[in-house]
Amino acid sequence: MSLNLKLLTRFIRTLVPLAGGLALAGCATSPTGENTLLLNSPTQMNALGQKSFEQVKANTAIETNPGINRYVRCVSEALLDRLPARYGIQPQQWEILVFRNEAVNAFAVPGGKIGVYTGMLDMVENQDQLASVIGHEISHVLAQHSNARLSQQQLTSAGLSAANLLLTNRVEAGTQQALMSAMGLGAQYGVILPYSRAHEREADVLGQELMADAGFDPREAASLWRKMASEGGSTPPEFLSTHPAPTNRVTLLNERVQKLLPIYLEARDAGRAPRCEAQR
Template sequence: MGERREGVITACGCRRGPVRVSRRNLLAVLASGAALVACSENAATGRSQFAVVPDETLREMADQAWADLINQTPTSTDTAMQARLERVGRRIVQASGRTDLDWRFVVFDRPEINAFVLPNGKVAAFKGLMDFARDDDELAGVLGHEVGHILARHPAERVSQQLAVQVGVGVLQAILANGDYGQHAGEIAGALGMGAVYGVILPYSRNHELEADRLGVDLAQRAGLDPAGAIRFFERMAIEGRKQPEPPEVLSTHPADAHRLAVLKEAVAALPKG
């Protein structure tokens, strides 16, 4: 769940295009950060990450995106709904240990069943989602997922992948333009760019969603809530999703419903009992 706002990629993006930044800025970011963070290991996931964009940079971008959202989108006047989101969200944050961020949880008055997190710890939940989540356990499944994206540093990883593809394709296009294939350089680079999107970025995005699900159920349990709430929530979301056509998993940023539910059930079953 999540969404991309212009100029910043959120932890959990909907099916939208990549961030657009000038090539000069891309090269500067890659050159300055690659040696420091390109091969860092994430403590929450236990795997190494390609992340050349510093978290501080993402948080600065997210601050502006959040300010724009607050100015442009009406917030809910339902104080009980807002209090519920805040109560469950704070429990998840305490369980995560990431109390260093300036977390804020806001219900926006929109009907979509959706939520997203920004790299600066700002969490938006739409009224449609708040109405859809039947209890705190289901809501904890959603918020655990969103906080899980931050623990896993998915925003930095995803933006880094997109920047690397943009820069790599640009460099390749410049090389081709000076060779025998100069007149077709744009078409060749474009085709290779699409290959990178479908072969690298989208699979990583799907893996991010599954990784956040696993972290989310663990956070829900550590927060004293029922981690199976996530299963119940996404089972009903899957039913809701059948009302509209869904692209094949290979063309989607999100895993197929059946795959996602299977991974969720495995994750909940693997949690320590009692």
């Protein structure tokens, strides 16, 4: 079975039970088989993701340099082109923005939004490392991790319904913080909610598969995480505060390379050989 078919099968397994049980929302199975509690519908999550993205846009300078934007779009679009069609989001429906900020950070949120900080572009050494970051972020979205994170918060706080969170003007500051932290965007609000080990592992696995299938060298995923962990000394990259490194992350990514190299080579043979150039 090709990688794409495998991914597709996984997503169908995830999405079909979801589509049937949306009104009741509840337990679902994540793409790598974890049980997960999802209290919000994809439609609600898309609206919440878009709302949180607008918040970031309102508070962070947008990088307009065409070369830099071309680089990030080139990598992102190569990955998005390989998403299973049944996921229902066309590549061109994603909004991809570069933010002018030194923090080593990048994110993706439901509703088809990707943000990459210029600090992350300074950190990565090549297109493949950037693809591993963006692939990891897209995978958090596909596996509905922000829905799971928000649902956990909603279990313990009555004011956090999706309907309440979507009200723009009447939302209290604390509620706003809960939304942003569930989306992985809490740093600006002083609320950092790290992804769990299970979510990190799932985003690592799916993201590395996606990058190989898009024609990016999957060996660079381990290189990037190793570099990120060694940078910064006492002030590690902001990215690591929301994406904590499981101790075996580099080992896992290295082990999976054996399985992914044939997929990568097949992608290159099929003409999926991105040549995205970093420009300043």
